[in-house]
Amino acid sequence: MPKHEKILLKNMETHGYTGSLADYERTGGYTALRKVLDKISPAEVTEIVKKSGLRGRGGAGFPTGVKWSFIPKDHPGPKYLCCNADESEPGTFKDRQLIERDPHQMIEGMLIACYAIGAEAAYIYIRGEFVLGAQILERALAEARAAGYVGRKILGTDHSINIWVHRGAGAYICGEETALLESLEGKRGLPRVKPPFPATHGLYNKPTVINNVETLANLPHIINRGAEWFAAIGSPPKSSGTRIFCVSGHVARPGNYEVPMGITMRELIYEHAGGMRSEKPLKAIIPGGASAPFLTTEHLDVKLDFESVAQAGSMLGSGGVTVMEEGTSMVWAALRLMEFFYHESCGKCTPCREGSSWLVQTMRRIVDGRGRKSDLETLVQLCQNIAGRTVCAFGDAEVAPIMSTLKYWRSEYEELIQQAEAAGLIQLEPAAARH
């Protein structure tokens, strides 16, 4: 039973709600837009969002209002809003639900954001695999245009805001904001050197804000019910509002659960997701998507907010909570994630490109029963040589599974290596050759 009021999932959980414009308007949709257009100044809207404490729901958790305030005022020429609907972080599936079930909520949020930053054009960068989602969005946008919410001179004001859907084509890295911009510009999705930042040099080198789907979906509610209302939910002041946590793995009821930030992992897993799927007890949790370090049963009472999870040595990330039961090999799990990162590495910078290939090969060998004693030291050092040395956060992300599983389940690695030794494979140390 949900103990907390749902905000983002409320509409779609109402029986018979189809996500159409009519349905959305019936539940009070586009009220916030009307409230804001020409009645509250763009600067004030930004202030409201700042006061609400809303932080990015994509993974980085940057305060949304602050991000908007980086857009230069009085900038001549176009500014852009990009909605990051590239949801590709393993373990995450909330944006998909928001898009497919209540597209107008997000669209209204986009219009509010565009108004606040002075953007007349916005693109929804949606991952290519979300074919249904893109279709639903196109339909919703057609409805919105017909109703005068999107396009030229919306709702009879002088503001023109156009929104287009732009499909990606299968690249996790395009969820990184500057890689998203590169992809939108028609190039390979390689992250850009920062600075400069998108706020000043973004899409087509113009000031741009990139916001996640869930972040944008919150905006109509913040406008309608006030910054203070939102700020009081969850774990203010640093983690206000609700979050949609995507619970997957060995739980009884995987799914999207919108809860105020600050509930414990125990509560999320056992009270919302129905606990473990079998009698096998819980062994490991990834709290925030594949890029988040693993946590153990010792961390069940950590609160799911930005600070607490960070203090526990992981991160809130995308909100993808994956639960693993006893009997799951942590080395195998780390390898699976490493395969993901190896596949998705864009190849721009040396440590990630070469490092991901090296790490995945070593992990494969270990899982395959051909590990060596020296491998663990090598793994750690390689991870240390990657983290903090790359163009984007992908480098820090890709070392998280190996580093955290080594930290908490080193014995599993050692066991595999001992087995390899015992299997009688000749351990060749690398020859003392010069490069």
Next chain:
Amino acid sequence: MLKEKYKTEIADILSRYPTRRSAVLPLLYLAQKEEGYVSEPAMKEIAGILRLTTPQVYEVVTFYTMFQVKPIGTFHIQVCKSLMCALVGSDTLLAWLKARLGIGPGETTSDKLFTISTVECLASCGTGPMMQINDDYYESISEAKLDRILADIQRDGTSPLKSGPFMLPEPAGAQGKS
């Protein structure tokens, strides 16, 4: 070729962006829809429309996994193999597919009907194991469900078991999908 058949679509696509180059992904999708893969003549044509060199189009095509540069089977079965699906049996799904179709990842059936690929996370982690066949998602796959899906597809080219708008946990009182 594309220019004649998709004149209005192309004009519409170009109108959405202030620079032509941005249209490369939408145009590549058009080309792939038309031929089943992105052929070299299509790449050349797109380069011409967008005033790019063919290498500039080629480098984009090869960066993204959803574009095929060679023809594949009519139905592209893409099985998610990321950790979250692996935890709930994606390897088993692959074994079922191997047993029924006789092919593994990277292979195509001899009648050119099916190609299997493994892909990374499709944002369906709560409903694994799952797969995407061409444009459609098929989630929470059991062996029996897989049989029905394959039979539907072989007979009709599509299956009613494909996913609709996503919600998990499923809404109370909703028609069961399995």
Next chain:
Amino acid sequence: MPDTAVDTLRVTIDGQSLTVPKGTLVIEAARQAGVMIPHFCYHPKLKPDANCRMCLVEIEKVPKLQTSCSTPVTNGMVVRTATTVVNDAHKSVLEFILANHPLDCPVCDQGGRCDLQDFSHEYTPTTSRFVEIKRVFQKEYFSPLIEKEMNRCVQCLRCVRYCDEVMDVKALAPVGRGTMTEIKHFGSHELECEFCGGCVQICPVGAITSRLSMYEFRPWMLKRADTICTYCGDGCRLTIQTKANQPIEVNSEYGAGRNDGDLCPRGFFGYHVSTHPDRITQPLVRRNGTLVPATWEEALEYVAETCINLKLKHGPGAFAGLITSRCTNEDLYVFQKFMRLVIGTNNIDSSARYGQINGVHALRRVQGTHRWTVTFEDLSAADALLLVGTNVTETNPITGLKIKEAVKKHGAALLTIEALVPAVGKISNIANLSTHDFPGHPDQFGTMVLSLIKAVIEEGLIDADLSRRASSYVQAITEALQAISWGSIEATTGATSAAWREAARVFAKAKRAVVVVGQGVLRHPGGPEITTNLLDLLLLTGHHGRPGCGLAPLAEENNDQGAVEMGAMAEFFPGPRDLTDRQARERLMSHWKEEIPQAVGRTLTGILDGAKTGAIKALYVVGENPVGTLPPSSGAKEALARCEFLVCQELFLTETAALAHVVLPATSYAEKDGTFTNTEGLVQPVRTAIDPIGESRPDWEILSTLSVLMGYPIEYGDAKEIFKEIRSVIPGYALLGPVPTPPRPDADAVAQYLERGYAEDVLQRYRVRTREADVKGKGGAKTLALVLTQSLFHSGKFSTRAKGLLQVEATGKLALNPLDAERWGLGEGDPVRVANERGEMITTVTLRDRLPEGLATYPEHFDEQARVLMPLTIDNGTGVPYYRSARVEIEPLKDVELERMR
């Protein structure tokens, strides 16, 4: 000293404090402090990409290491480049790269000059702990000239970025993702590009190398000679690397020379021209109708004797001389001294007559000096550039790079009046960067320039000061242009008056404006007039004479500028000075101590006429090839055959040399010392790279020896001595060009022109020329304008002896606009007959998007058949022969006809 917060910043690198301009990157500041931070992907010519992560440094107060290539200096920044942490970071990056790098050093052409080797030597431990499997790329053939070994690639993307940012060609693409990213062109297709060699030069490892010299050497075996390229007028600095007296490869050092390390295919791959097996290695004398080898003694004595006799019998006026602009200044100077002093005639001409001289006369007339009043730097820094008939990326590629830089990096406005339509292709197209493009045929260029001037006048953009001091000049031009209606302009040029007005506004309002004019104007009828009109444009807009502004005609051959300045022209003394210039004559005579003939001599076509009529009995040709250059309608072959005595100093047995009575083997640019003067007017040293082939000798030396035998010794110990004399004959030569600052126009000359000089021909210049080929290829008519043009891969006929260049372009093809081709049922590679009243040629079609409709082009380098179609007209004023365009009919050749022809 206090820092000005606006412009300069203080930074400390490894304890050293220095001041740098705002915007300086940390890696650049370090270099200024003498600290080399290791890097792969950084290059001063490219936008920072920060992908190799090799240049990481410690910056105080910043928690993570930062890439110094992408971090600009902030005031008071403290940087440490060599701490343990930083060194470990370098080591880790090298470890990552070396993990997948093959052990190719023994077979890699980069070995010994490889950044990866050097940094490994400095930073890495001696053992590798990589026990996984190295990634392997299938080796594939990339192109005839450029080789690719992807296993060695460190994915710095310098090659891709150079091809994109600097060259604007975009032929290289990183393909795939992650560690299997591979540099390719397009699928499995061979590389098609400009073959400028930029990627080969910029690759820090041996992933991209030259195929021309593959496996032939190790860098430490090579001898180096820094010299100047022999092909076009840009005058690039080359380093020719040789082994055992064979040229092995060419590179160009970043920061050196006018080209700053950039080259074009001719410079980079065309160096085998000197060692072609067909080089004449011994003197040849005609005996019983055939040319047979002789000794230098025999040959020179024979020449001397014959010349003396003929001079006695017919007088010096029966002699004439022709010299190529490929020669050094020293050769050119000694040649004209020989002809004037030893022979006693002004009947001399050089290949500057083919077009360069048109620009020279126009400039001298209007501004006194024929030299550029701008430099390459001014081109890059221009706010507005107007290109007229240049096809600059193919004729003068390095000048082209400066223009590309102006547009791409500095946002300059680019107005192009060219036989080019914007179209993306395999080589760069300057029209693609154009902000205002006006495509047309060469016979429209004149009217287009008038359109621009008319627009300037009507938009009220004439410089106020000029209006005041030259009111009659302004009025005359205004009236002449009033007589030309916008209607007729729009009909002739195909562009609207609105477009011309917009272009005029942009050009006039620019602070720094440069006009660049090329072969499309200079080598076509109307050349001097159009060039003069362009100078009028600069005068009217007030740009002329201001810093960073001027007219820049592009020199086609490497020493066209030198040929004019050395006075190897019928109308000039060294300087150049007019033959009627008494001061110049006196100075010359004081050096030469002899009488110098007074009358202006015959120019090229006059010499040929003289040979035809028998007025010219003896002709001395140094490197020039009229028979192989001019169309048959010139009668050059018949004329030369009539000569009683024809002597040729040559590298190869050309069509002209084949008619000679004596052929003397000369050295190429690579086998002698001397100087070339580039299109900017910069004098640059040419250095011997290989020993003279066979018994060949420098041109000046041959003439010098001959002069001794003829009793009027002109002797020099070496090229330096000659240059010393040149400097005393032309005071300050070598400092009259762009260095230290470009010359200013001569105020008196300009004033004279504005007062009355202009009026001589203002009405002729300001009229719409009728088009010789009134075509747009409409309807059934298969008539086209055919124009001979220069290809990027060649220069004259000289480059067709370079085996590297022949691998890219070995034959001529008729280039057609695809719409024209389609209209007549022609496709790529189809055989076609091209004909007019003068003859016909059979060739194949190639499609070229960038051509305007109704225009076909053919490369002059393979024009043996094409020349037949060309009519010859001679410019009334400058004597320039025009033979580059003709009206032709084209016809697809059916197979049956082809068979019949065989």
